[in-house]
Amino acid sequence: MPPRRRPQFTQENIDQQLQQIHLLDPSSSSENLEQLGPVIKQIHSKRQQDVFLRTVQGLIQSKDAEIEKICGDNYQDFISSVSTLFTVKSYTDKMKENIQSLDSSVSQLGRGLVEKKRGLLQSKKTAANLDEAIDTLQACLRVLDVVNRVGEMIKEGKYWGALRSLEDIQNMPPTSLSQTPFFQHLLSSLPSLRAQIKDAVTASMKQWLLEIRNAQSDLILPNPLPLTFLPQLTQEISGFFIVETHVLETTGTFRSARDVEELWDSLVLGVAESITSSLRTENDPEEYLRVKECLTGFIMTLETSPYSVDSLQSFIILLFEKYAKLLEAQFSRRFESIVTQDDHLPMQIDATNEVDTVLDVVFVGNAEKSQIRQMAPPYTLPWSQTFYLCCQDIRGFIQKFYAFVEGVSRHHRNIDEVLSKLLDSLLIEHISEPIGKRLAGTSTLSQIAQIVTNLEYFQAACSELEFSLTNLRSTQRGGTIRLTARTSFETTLSRSLARITGLITSKLDQFFELSEYEWTPPARENAPSMYLYELVNWLTTVVDSLVIKETYKDEAYKGALEYIAGCLMSFLTGRDISMMNENAISNILIDVDFLEDELKRIGRSHLSSVFVELRMTTSIPLSDNVHEYLVPAMRHTSYSAVKHKRLQALLEKLARFGTTQRDLSARELAEKRRKEADAVGRVFPGEGR
Incomplete structure (x- = not known):
């Protein structure tokens, strides 16, 4: 079978088809691609692509020429029209924006006026309420001011004016305030205010009477107080408060016990201050001792009465501390004088009775005392005058110390502690240390040997003194007394022995030369x-x-x-x-x-x-x-x-x-x-x- 011949398209046919495409409705929303399909298919099947493209290109060029011609004739008018159109459009947009802004401003101002109107109405209501509240508060304040003046009058002692003010409040004319709970509460509190006025009048009268009595008590306390007048003063005070005690016991409410106790406290304080003022420049311990004895008798007289004597006992303890310091200062000078004037020679005694007197004073063991008594006169004692005189003054110090303590039955342990500290101070600072100072200036071996012997006896005396004082305090249930001065004497003794060695070695240097x-x-x-x-x-x-x-x-x-x-x-x-x-x-x-x-x-x-x-x-x-x-x-x-x-x-x-x-x-x-x-x-x- 012979092959099929492809149909041939002429140039005219192609132009017609392109013209058909060109004449399509441009307002149509569809792309009309279905119409191009057959044309493209035919061209492809007949292999006339090049011919078709040339034809299309020619059509494009002709159309471009037409467009250029049209545009060339109307270009300036078109440009000016477009520019005018854009200008009009911009003016229109701007006017639209101004209209919108003006509309929003008018709307906002309208809302503000509405809010201000509403606030103005609310403020008028609030102002009316405030005026009413102010009137009410002013009325209340006037009443409260009267009540406050009543309290101030009570404090100032204007009791009659306070009563008149209460009557004015009670007799106020009826007002809008009269029906308020506040005013009713105020009226109900008037009886309590009258009771306060009554109590204040009574207290003022009692205070006036008490001040008169206090003034009288101050008048009998001269300042400064002559200490010779103190016994008579304490007797008068004792008699006065004994009478006051009898009045309190035999009457009802004639005088309160509290007022009498306050009078007692103030009088005791005044006595203590007057005595302190008089003793401020006093350096004689005996004067403190006389004051203590007078106050002790005063305390014993009123000890069974309802009045507290604790402050007097505390004052006596305070006097005791000052007395102890003065006593220490007095004996410290004596001890230093004894040590300074010692000749560092053994003590010589001729008579037997004198030996007994010395042995009764010194703090030496009984065994050594017996050995000394068995010696034949004249007696050469191992210690020097320093040891004997110091023991004598130590006994005198202890006697005067406890002379103040007699009659004071409290704080025995504290007193024992004070005594031990004072004795340690005297033994260390005014006996041991001065001996050490004299030792440094002594170059005679025999004198240093006597110092060594004295220090040994001082060491032993510390133990004897502790034993003696403990036995003395045991009868009064006091504490055990401990002394630390023994260590100081041991140190000084070691220095003395070293001094002996030093003097010997200094002499040995001469031999070695x-x-x-x-x-x-x-x-x-x-x-x-x-x-x-x-x-x-x-x-x-x-x-x-x-x-x-x-x-x-x-x-x-x-x-x-x-x-x-x-x-x-x-x-x-x-x-x-x-x-x-x-x-x-x-x-x-x-x-x-x-x-x-x-x-x-x-x-x-x-x-x-x-x-x-x-x-x-x-x-x-x-x-x-x-x-x-x-x-x-x-x-x-x-x-x-x-x-x-x-x-x-x-x-x-x-x-x-x-x-x-x-x-x-x-x-x-x-x-x-x-x-x-x-x-x-x-x-x-x-x-x-």
């Missing part, structure tokens, strides 16, 4: 140094002649020997001597042997221990045992007393001496000593000290 040791002798000596004979003779004579306990003598010897050992050790290891040889060391040891022999002779061989360090230190180079010392175990056991710095210094001195010798063996020994000194110097500083 005469020692004249030769530090590089060619040979050893066979006898001790000559100065030691004088030194030992002086030391034993001085220490044994001191009238002190053997223990204190032992301490004096020990202090002197420690000083001697220190001086000898300073010769061996100090910087004053640059070199020495073994012979000089041996000579020092000969002197030490002599001193130890002398200690054995006087029975004090136990004091030889002060030379242990010196002997151990010198034995190491003399025995050539430095290598043993360098062994820690040996150093801690056999040479524990040796201080390595001192041993090093001694070895260096021996080495310096050896370097000055011409002998080869001596120089070799010197080099050995130098190396040993260096080895000892490297020992840990904490060891061997």
Whole structure:
């Protein structure tokens, strides 16, 4: 079958179809795409796309030419019309906005006027209510002002005017206020106001009478009060209040107990102030004691009455504190005077009856008192005048102290505490410390020995005083009295013993200045140094002649020997001597042997221990045992007393001496000593000290 021939479209057919498309209704809302479909299909099926496109392009160009022509003829008119149209539109929009703004402003002003009108009406109503309320309040205030004036009149004492004002309130003409609950309440309170006026009148009358009585009580209290007038004054006050008590007990409401008690309190206060004013410049404790006795009798007279005497008892305690201070000041001057004027000599008594008088005064144990009484006259007592006179004044102080306390049965423990503090103050500040001051200026050993003895007795006196005072207070159920002054006396005693040692060592310096040791002798000596004979003779004579306990003598010897050992050790290891040889060391040891022999002779061989360090230190180079010392175990056991710095210094001195010798063996020994000194110097500083 031959193939189908495609239909051919001529140029005319294509133009007709395009013209048909061009003539479509432009106002139609549909796109009319269905009409283009067949045309495009035909063109595609006949493969005439190029022809169709050329035709379409030609149609477009012709239409563009027509459009350009039309636009070219009407362009300026069109532009001006469009511009005019836009101008009119902008004016129209602006006028529309102005109209809307004007409409909203008019609406807002209208609403504001309505609100102002409504507020004005409300304000007129409120103003009317306020006027009415103000009128009512003013009426109430006038009435309240009258009532307030009534209260002020009562306070000012204008009672008649207050009653007249109450009558004016009650007789007010009827008004709108008369029917209010406020006015009715005010009328109901008038009886209570009248009662207040009545009570105020009564209280004023009583106060007037009480002021008259107070004025009378003040008139009988002169200021300042002569203390000689005090007994008569207390008797008059006692009689007055005894009568007042009888009046209170035998009458009804003639006088209230409260008024009488207030009068009593004011009078007691006035008496206390007058006495205080009179005693302000008084320094005599006896005057305070007389005032206390007068007030004690006054209290005992009214103690069974209903009046409180607590304030008087408190005032007596206050007087007691001032009395105690004056008493302390008085006796402190006496104690310091006694200590200052002491001659530091044992107290001498010739007659037996005088011994009994002294022993009854001093605070010494009964056993020692018995030993003293067994002595034959004349008596040489171990203490000096200071101890006896101080004990005498201590007893006088205690007697005067308790003289004020008699009749005051309260606060015994507080009183005991005050007494113990006062005694401690007197013993420490005015006996022990002044003794210490005198000790610093005393250079005579016998006087210092007497000070030591006195301090021992003062120490023992503290215990005896505690025991005596405790027994005295036990009968009145008081507390135990403890004194701390013993510690102060112990401290001063230690200073005294140190002072003895210091004086002895200062004398020993003079002997060592005469020692004249030769530090590089060619040979050893066979006898001790000559100065030691004088030194030992002086030391034993001085220490044994001191009238002190053997223990204190032992301490004096020990202090002197420690000083001697220190001086000898300073010769061996100090910087004053640059070199020495073994012979000089041996000579020092000969002197030490002599001193130890002398200690054995006087029975004090136990004091030889002060030379242990010196002997151990010198034995190491003399025995050539430095290598043993360098062994820690040996150093801690056999040479524990040796201080390595001192041993090093001694070895260096021996080495310096050896370097000055011409002998080869001596120089070799010197080099050995130098190396040993260096080895000892490297020992840990904490060891061997």
